[in-house]
Amino acid sequence: AQSVAQPEDQVNVAEGNPLTVKCTYSVSGNPYLFWYVQYPNRGLQFLLKYITGDNLVKGSYGFEAEFNKSQTSFHLKKPSALVSDSALYFCAVSFLGNQGGKLIFGQGTELSVKP
Amino acid sequence: NAGVTQTPKFRVLKTGQSMTLLCAQDMNHEYMYWYRQDPGMGLRLIHYSVGEGTTAKGEVPDGYNVSRLKKQNFLLGLESAAPSQTSVYFCASSLTQNTEAFFGQGTRLTVV
Numbered sequence: 080a081q082s083v084a085q086p087e088d089q090v091n092v093a094e095g096n097p098l099t100v101k102c103t104y105s106v107s108g109n110p111y112l113f114w115y116v117q118y119p120n121r122g123l124q125f126l127l128k129y130i131t132g133d134n135l136v137k138g139s140y141g142f143e144a145e146f147n148k149s150q151t152s153f154h155l156k157k158p159s160a161l162v163s164d165s166a167l168y169f170c171a172v173s174f175l176g177n178q179g180g181k182l183i184f185g186q187g188t189e190l191s192v193k194p
Numbered sequence: 195n196a197g198v199t200q201t202p203k204f205r206v207l208k209t210g211q212s213m214t215l216l217c218a219q220d221m222n223h224e225y226m227y228w229y230r231q232d233p234g235m236g237l238r239l240i241h242y243s244v245g246e247g248t249t250a251k252g253e254v255p256d257g258y259n260v261s262r263l264k265k266q267n268f269l270l271g272l273e274s275a276a277p278s279q280t281s282v283y284f285c286a287s288s289l290t291q292n293t294e295a296f297f298g299q300g301t302r303l304t305v306v
Contacts, residue, residue, distance in 0.1 A: 088234075111292045122198075122284055122297035123237075130292065169236060173292050180225050180244075180291030181252065184236035 081106045083172050085185035092160045092192050100155040100188045102170030110172050112153040113182065114144055117167040126168075129153060140164070160192045196220050200285050200298035207275040207305045215270040215301050217285030225288045226268040227252075227295065228260060230281040237284065243268055275305045 082105045092098045104110055111130050115123040127138025134146040144155045153170060167189050171182040198219045207213055217226065224245050229237040239252030241260040249260045257279060259271045268287075272279060282302050286295040 083236075113294060115297075120300075122299045123286075123295075125294040125296070128294055180288055180293075181227070181239055181242060182237075182295060184229075184238075186234055186236040 081172065081174065081183050083170050083183050083185040085168075085170055085188045087188050088186075089189045089191065092190070094162055094192055094194050095159050098157050098160040098164070098190065098192070100168050100170075100190060102153045102155065102185060103151050104153065104170070104172045105151060106172055106174040106183075108174050110153075110174050112144075112146060113171040113173075114138065114142070114153075114155050115169045115171060117169065117187075119166075123169060126155070162192050162194055165190055165192045198285055198287055198296050198298040200283075200301050202301060203299065204302050205304070207272075207303065209275060209277060209305060211275050212271070212273050213275065213303075214272075215283055215285075215303075217268045217270070217287075217298060219266055219268075219285075219287040219296070221287060221289070221296065222265070223287035223289050223296075224265075225291065225295075226262065227286045227288075228258070228268065228270045229284045229286065230254065231284060231300070232281050240270065240283075275303075277305045279303065280305045 113128045114126040129146045137143045170185040201216045227242045228240040243262040246265040261269045285298040288295040
């Protein structure tokens, strides 16, 4: 079965430090991977995606993610965290042949950045 | 620049009542989706549509119905609300199968 796992419910980081939010996936075939961010009482906002090509993808607000096929991972990273990065982050996957382009979401990781 | 708009934003229903959630997108997207978000469970797909006049079941379709009579609108109906349907509902749309989805701001539904 297709699935996405975000092993950490919460990640705590000090402002200015690097941050990593982890994501692993299980799909048949080639994955299409996405990261979304959700601020309180808001909808999800797209951050970045991996479809094909360079394994390191850059997205909005200074975030980047690295696709690792052998480890089936797509971790979200940022070199220097900001307090304003505090939010709920979702990893999601789709795949070739997925009728309707349905996204399969992880359970979310709460990122807290302290001053 | 509306994007995806959901109405209403909040609603309280009594068990057994019915209601319809409306989703409208102005981006001419073919694909539209309804998800529900529950704590610790991420987003789960209820129903989706790959074009005007088409609908299909997602992961958790029971107790819900949908219609897509116009390309820009995707309606989610609850015929007889149950407390288990208390959740935050999100509509989303995308241009193609594997492009990023755009989300509405959500509808917080409480069934008492």
